[in-house]
Amino acid sequence: MTERTSHPQVERDYIPGLGKQFLTPLYDVVHHVFGLAPVHEEMVTLSAPRDGHRVLDVGCGTGNLLRSTGKRHRDVELVGLDPDAKALSRAGRKARRAGLRMRLDRGFAQELPYPDGSFDVVFSSLMLHHLDGPSKDALLAEVRRVLRPDGLLVLADAVLEEHGHGIGWGRRNRGARGRMREQMRDNVGDAVSRRIAAAGFTVEPTRITALRIGGKIGIEVARPSGPD
Numbered sequence: 001m002t003e004r005t006s007h008p009q010v011e012r013d014y015i016p017g018l019g020k021q022f023l024t025p026l027y028d029v030v031h032h033v034f035g036l037a038p039v040h041e042e043m044v045t046l047s048a049p050r051d052g053h054r055v056l057d058v059g060c061g062t063g064n065l066l067r068s069t070g071k072r073h074r075d076v077e078l079v080g081l082d083p084d085a086k087a088l089s090r091a092g093r094k095a096r097r098a099g100l101r102m103r104l105d106r107g108f109a110q111e112l113p114y115p116d117g118s119f120d121v122v123f124s125s126l127m128l129h130h131l132d133g134p135s136k137d138a139l140l141a142e143v144r145r146v147l148r149p150d151g152l153l154v155l156a157d158a159v160l161e162e163h164g165h166g167i168g169w170g171r172r173n174r175g176a177r178g179r180m181r182e183q184m185r186d187n188v189g190d191a192v193s194r195r196i197a198a199a200g201f202t203v204e205p206t207r208i209t210a211l212r213i214g215g216k217i218g219i220e221v222a223r224p225s226g227p228d
């Protein structure tokens, strides 16, 4: 069973999964072609949730990571958040088909509608490059706030070499794709890991994995470091 909850939040501009809302129905095809499933499987393994744990996926899109989590850990509580209503409907349909229960909320990473210390695991998969610099920092502050002190952040995003390109977006610099390409420039080398550490986390060494096509993905595992 799935549930949708609305929260009285400020509407914000956001970049949908494939850059344009009308492309959202194609998201799962692209996910398959790029070979993202193994990245999600590794994220689930690294998060190692226990029965009764509460798991949040920020920018959950069509719900693939939550579905992988639920299939492997039947007794965790799954919560997904995304601003894209179409992606959430799709996530809901897929969860029902898989016999999984998950709560799906429409909302924004910069303003998570959850109490302090209410999650054991927070995931963020391929969402960071959808945000500008201040929004990335707002996301990390919010993740820090909603995580329990012994909780875990598992975050995946593109890793760029100094003059490299991000995950296969083409070279056009206009519109949403152009914004994502610009925002991905923050992902050169260990920049993502350093940004997470600056937000008050202890970060493990980045795990880098190559997609079937496109570029490289870095997976970060981070724990809140000491008192706020």
Ligand SMILES: C[S@@+](CC[C@H](N)C(=O)[O-])C[C@H]1O[C@@H](n2cnc3c(N)ncnc32)[C@H](O)[C@@H]1O
Residues within 6 Å of the ligand: 014, 015, 016, 017, 018, 031, 058, 059, 060, 061, 062, 063, 064, 065, 081, 082, 083, 084, 087, 107, 108, 109, 110, 124, 125, 126, 127, 130, 131
């Ligand atoms: C490339 S998709 C990744 C979807 C999913 N996490 C996955 O790994 O398949 C990026 C997602 O981030 C969402 N997104 C964009 N801006 C956001 C924001 N401000 N807060 C939360 N999610 C956002 C998009 O709607 C989209 O679903």
